[in-house]
Structures are given as C-alpha cells and as structure tokens.
Amino acid sequence: MLGEGILKGLAETAKNFAGSFVSEERLTTVEYPEQRLPQIENTRDFPFLVYDGEDPMAGLRCVSCQICEKECPPKCIYIVKSTDKKPDYVGKAQFYPTRFDIDISVCMSCQICVEVCPFDAIKMDTEFELSTSDRFGGLILDKHKLAKPNSYYQKIHPTEAAEVDGRLEEEKQKLEAKAKAAAEAAAAKAAADAAAKNAAVAPEGQA
Amino acid sequence: MSTSAIRSYLPPVIEVDAENELLEVAMGPHHPSTHGVFRMDVALDGERVVRLKPVFGYLHRNHEKIAEKTTYLASMPYTDRLDYFCSMTNNWAYALAVEKLAGLEVPERAEYIRVITAELTRIQNHASAIGFLMQEMGASGTPLMYAFREREKILDLFEELSGSRMMCNYMRFGGCRVDLPEGWLDRVSRLVAELPRFVDEMEALLTGNEILMARAQGVGVLKPDLAVNAGVTGVMLRATGVNYDVRKVDHYGIYDRFAFRVPLGDHGDIYDRYMLRVLEMRESIRILEQALPQIPAGPILDPKSKPRGFRPKPGEAYGRIEAPKGELGFYLISDGSGNPYRYRVRPPSLINLTILEDMCLGQNVADVVLIFGSVDIVLGEVDR
Numbered sequence: 067m068l069g070e071g072i073l074k075g076l077a078e079t080a081k082n083f084a085g086s087f088v089s090e091e092r093l094t095t096v097e098y099p100e101q102r103l104p105q106i107e108n109t110r111d112f113p114f115l116v117y118d119g120e121d122p123m124a125g126l127r128c129v130s131c132q133i134c135e136k137e138c139p140p141k142c143i144y145i146v147k148s149t150d151k152k153p154d155y156v157g158k159a160q161f162y163p164t165r166f167d168i169d170i171s172v173c174m175s176c177q178i179c180v181e182v183c184p185f186d187a188i189k190m191d192t193e194f195e196l197s198t199s200d201r202f203g204g205l206i207l208d209k210h211k212l213a214k215p216n217s218y219y220q221k222i223h224p225t226e227a228a229e230v231d232g233r234l235e236e237e238k239q240k241l242e243a244k245a246k247a248a249a250e251a252a253a254a255k256a257a258a259d260a261a262a263k264n265a266a267v268a269p270e271g272q273a
Numbered sequence: 274m275s276t277s278a279i280r281s282y283l284p285p286v287i288e289v290d291a292e293n294e295l296l297e298v299a300m301g302p303h304h305p306s307t308h309g310v311f312r313m314d315v316a317l318d319g320e321r322v323v324r325l326k327p328v329f330g331y332l333h334r335n336h337e338k339i340a341e342k343t344t345y346l347a348s349m350p351y352t353d354r355l356d357y358f359c360s361m362t363n364n365w366a367y368a369l370a371v372e373k374l375a376g377l378e379v380p381e382r383a384e385y386i387r388v389i390t391a392e393l394t395r396i397q398n399h400a401s402a403i404g405f406l407m408q409e410m411g412a413s414g415t416p417l418m419y420a421f422r423e424r425e426k427i428l429d430l431f432e433e434l435s436g437s438r439m440m441c442n443y444m445r446f447g448g449c450r451v452d453l454p455e456g457w458l459d460r461v462s463r464l465v466a467e468l469p470r471f472v473d474e475m476e477a478l479l480t481g482n483e484i485l486m487a488r489a490q491g492v493g494v495l496k497p498d499l500a501v502n503a504g505v506t507g508v509m510l511r512a513t514g515v516n517y518d519v520r521k522v523d524h525y526g527i528y529d530r531f532a533f534r535v536p537l538g539d540h541g542d543i544y545d546r547y548m549l550r551v552l553e554m555r556e557s558i559r560i561l562e563q564a565l566p567q568i569p570a571g572p573i574l575d576p577k578s579k580p581r582g583f584r585p586k587p588g589e590a591y592g593r594i595e596a597p598k599g600e601l602g603f604y605l606i607s608d609g610s611g612n613p614y615r616y617r618v619r620p621p622s623l624i625n626l627t628i629l630e631d632m633c634l635g636q637n638v639a640d641v642v643l644i645f646g647s648v649d650i651v652l653g654e655v656d657r
Contacts, residue, residue: 070483
C-alpha cells in the first residue's frame with residue numbers, strides 16, 4: 067500500500083514523542099546553565115601549571131626546561147627562562163620561568179605539553195566557561211593566572227593525580243635515600259679518612 | 274585504450290536547446306546543503322543540470338606542509354581535524370603509517386582498543402551521514418536528531434577515554450595514549466547491546482518511506498567502471514557493486530579475527546548508499562560484539578615508542594585503513610630527521626567528490642543537493 071512506509075515512520079516518531087513523557091531516559095538533553103551534567107573525569111581543555119605548598123610562585127613545579135614550548139604543535143606557549151636559580155618546593159636549586167604565557171585562543175587542547183613534561187608541572191584543566199569580552203589580553207594567560215595548587219589537580223583528575231603523586235613521592239624518597247646514602251658514605255669516608263690520618267699520625271706519635 | 278573506451282569515462286554531453294539560455298547558479302560556499310564551505314558552479318537548462326564545476330579550497334589549512342615542518346607526534350592532533358567526525362580512525366591511519374615507517378609493534382590490547390573505537394566511529398559517522406542526507410531531503414530534524422542522540426552517547430564514551438569528544442588525539446605510534454578507564458568496557462557493552470534497537474528504529478523510520486524511495490532510487494547513479502577508474506572508495510564504491518573493503522583487502526590491524534560481511538549495492542544510486550550505511554552499522558555492531566569479550570589485559574604501548582626525540586630511519590611508508598568515508602591513507606617519507614621529509618594524506622572525501630559532475634549531469638537541480646549529500650564528505654578533509 068502506498069504510504070505504508072510513511073505511516074510506519076510516523077508511528078516511530080509518535081512512540082518517541084509519547085515516550086518522552088513517560089520515561090526519563092528518553093529525555094536526552096539538559097537545560098544547560100541551570101542543569102549540568104556531571105563532569106567526566108578525563109575531560110581536558112586548557113593547560114595549567116601545578117604548584118605545591120602555599121605560595122604559587124615559589125611552589126611552581128616548572129623548571130623552565132622549555133620542552134613544552136618546543137613540542138607544542140600550534141606554538142601557543144611562550145616561556146622566558148630565569149638567569150638565576152632559586153630553591154623549588156623540595157629545596158633543590160632550579161631555574162624558574164620569569165614569564166610563562168599560554169595563548170588559549172591558539173591552544174588546541176591536544177595535551178602534548180602534558181605528555182612531554184618530565185616534571186609533571188603542566189596539566190589539563192576542565193574549566194570551560196572562559197568567555198571574555200577582551201579577545202587580546204583576556205585570552206593570554208600568564209603564570210599567575212595559570213598557577214593552580216596540587217589540591218585542585220587532585221580534585222579534577224583524582225585517578226591521574228593519585229598516580230602522579232605516588233610517582234613523585236617515590237622519586238622524592240629515592241632522592242632522600244640517595245642523599246642519605248651519600249651523606250652516610252661521606253660520613254663513613256670522613257671517618258675512614260680520619261682513622262687513616264690517625265693511623266698515619268699514630269706511628270709518628272709513637273716514634 | 275580505444276577512443277570509445279576513453280569516452281565512456283568522460284561525462285556525458287548533455288544536449289542543450291540552442292533557443293534557451295543557460296542559467297548559471299553558484300551554490301555555496303555558504304549554502305546550508307554544502308556541509309561547510311564548498312561551491313558548485315552549476316549551469317542549468319531549465320531544471321536540468323548541464324554543467325557542474327566543484328570549487329573547493331576554502332577551508333585549506335596547509336596541513337601537509339605544517340606536518341613537514343614539525344615533529345611526527347605534533348601532527349597527530351592535526352589529523353583529528355581532517356575529518357572531524359572520525360578523529361579516531363584518522364589517528365589510526367596516521368599511527369599505522371608511522372608504525373610501518375619505524376617498525377613499531379602494536380600490543381594486542383591496543384589493537385583491540387583501536388578496533389573498538391574505530392567501529393564506534395563508523396557507527397556514529399554513518400548514523401549522522403544518514404541524518405544529514407535526510408535533512409537535505411527535507412526531513413528537517415527528526416532523523417538527524419535521532420542519529421545525534423546515539424552519536425552523543427558514543428562521543429561521551431570517547432570523552433571518558435581520551436578527554437575530548439571529537440578531537441580525541443588518542444592513538445600513539447605503537448599503541449594508544451592511556452589505558453581504558455575503570456568500567457569503560459562495561460559501558461560500551463551496554464551501549465552496543467542497545468544499538469541494534471536504534472538501527473531498527475532508524476530503518477522503521479526511513480527504509481520503507483515512499484518519499485525517500487521516490488527521491489533516492491535511480492538518482493545519482495554511479496557506474497562501477499567509472500568509480501574504479503576515479504579511485505572512489507568506501508560506501509560510494511561498494512554501492513556500485515564492487516567488493517572492495519580495505520579491512521578485508523589489506524588485513525591491517527586484527528580484522529582477520531572477526532567474522533563480518535561487506536554489504537554490496539546493486540544500482541549505485543543514493544538509495545543503495547543509504548542502505549549500505551545501515552547495513553554497515555549492523556556489521557560494525559557485530560564486530561564490536563565479538564571484540565568486546567575478547568579484549569586481553571596487557572600493555573597498551575610499544576616500549577620502543579617515545580614522545581620526544583622520535584627519529585625513524587630513512588625510508589617511506591604508506592599506511593591505509595578503511596575509514597568510514599573510504600580509504601584513508603598517509604604517505605610518509607623519512608630522511609632520518611625528527612620531522613617527515615614528505616607527508617601526504619589520501620583523503621577519501623576529496624577523491625569521492627571528483628565524480629560529482631558525472632553523477633549530477635542530466636539530473637534536476639534539486640537532486641544535486643541529494644547526490645552531494647549522499648557522497649558523505651567533510652570539508653575539513655577535502656581541503657586539508
């Protein structure tokens with residue numbers, strides 16, 4: 067019969083229309099600013115810099131190695147390396163970025179900077195409501211705007227952050243163990259030297 | 274080759290009434306039916322198309338030259354932006370080419386993840402391609418929204434996996450970037466269990482529809498020999514009855530392990546292309562049903578692969594896969610440095626578009642929109 071296919075299709079749309087009043091599952095949209103979907107954990111949009119401790123500028127993990135600047139596909143990162151060193155959060159003297167800018171109007175959220183960073187200093191944010199009326203200055207984020215605490219990173223990407231923290235803790239312990247071993251070795255060496263000296267001196271004394 | 278044989282590949286010459294003046298219409302670049310910025314210069318004799326000149330390049334972004342000036346890894350996010358509906362398959366094709374070039378091995382688990390993401394991509398691409406075709410036929414909204422409802426579920430899964438809905442940037446040379454999140458496979462299995470119902474619904478809505486049949490059957494016919502000679506691939510080629518699927522021909526990845534059929538058309542018209550997309554969605558569901566329970570545990574990345582300082586030895590490689598739109602290939606030449614000496618994309622969308630005039634000549638101008646829609650292109654890939 068001509069028109070059978072159309073009627074069958076209309077029955078399908080009618081089923082969907084009526085079903086949306088009955089089943090919550092058929093309502094697939096949410097009214098955005100009032101209602102929000104739960105954040106998906108792995109979501110990424112723009113990078114930020116992680117800092118440890120209280121002071122954002124003193125605690126930055128970034129040591130200004132400029133690998134992310136070099137590897138960034140659209141070249142949206144701009145870093146000026148410091149000429150002096152200052153202690154980082156574990157107290158080791160490191161270079162630091164005097165300037166770290168990301169132009170998020172150029173950034174394409176590919177997270178290659180995160181992958182290549184050997185210091186876990188740059189991570190992806192999930193903040194997406196960044197619209198601004200100032201399209202020049204407002205979209206260039208400097209290091210003060212980019213710096214966010216480690217606790218924030220743990221909040222937005224809990225699984226990934228736990229893994230990173232575990233790794234950093236392990237490295238820190240390894241470093242400490244190494245430092246301790248070195249100190250012990252130095253102490254032992256000093257003791258041995260002293261003993262040798264004493265041994266060397268003693269015969270003289272005897273003589 | 275004889276002249277008559279050559280003539281058979283040329284567009285047919287349309288007889289024009291000398292009394293009538295031809296009407297020249299520029300469709301696009303800002304026309305709702307052009308899937309982006311694409312222009313067709315159409316010459317009309319009444320309602321009939323006498324000449325059609327496709328004009329592209331409005332979305333040219335210098336992808337290939339940029340890739341030659343940057344590292345291998347840095348091109349990966351740019352491949353997402355070729356065919357932005359199917360970033361997973363684009364990633365795979367590029368990764369495959371680099372793996373051939375550098376001789377990297379892909380671990381078992383990563384191969385399974387690649388198949389699963391690629392087949393999900395195929396389902397959502399075909400669903401939306403059908404939706405857009407119906408939109409152009411005048412079925413405003415409903416089929417497209419049904420397709421987008423399902424597509425959204427798949428994109429949510431991609432976001433959980435890779436962090437981004439469309440610009441996944443997920444695959445790496447020798448594997449994948451991150452392992453599956455907790456419970457991801459269960460959620461995919463649940464979705465795959467629901468998908469046949471969606472395909473049934475789509476078919477109930479459209480397959481027997483008299484308006485669709487009247488407008489699509491016998492329109493935009495493509496002959497098999499012309500399709501083969503023009504290098505047309507994917508659904509466009511199979512709708513003409515030529516059995517050519519890179520998954521079966523090239524045995525890339527682990528497609529040998531799955532039982533699936535390659536649906537073939539008979540007439541090469543718009544309706545065949547629509548039907549083939551529906552059938553391919555069903556076959557993709559079959560592959561997913563087989564792949565999901567089999568996925569093994571293990572590493573997801575070749576230990577030889579590294580994000581920085583990647584320098585394959587001099588040589589060349591061509592990696593190709595069956596992307597939802599056709600054969601997507603990447604041709605690379607390495608001179609041993611950190612960036613490719615030559616980088617070339619074989620874009621299925623562009624090559625499938627080259628026979629647009631042949632399909633449109635002699636048809637009504639209203640059918641041009643449909644024929645163009647049935648090719649299923651994305652301008653990001655056509656212009657690069």
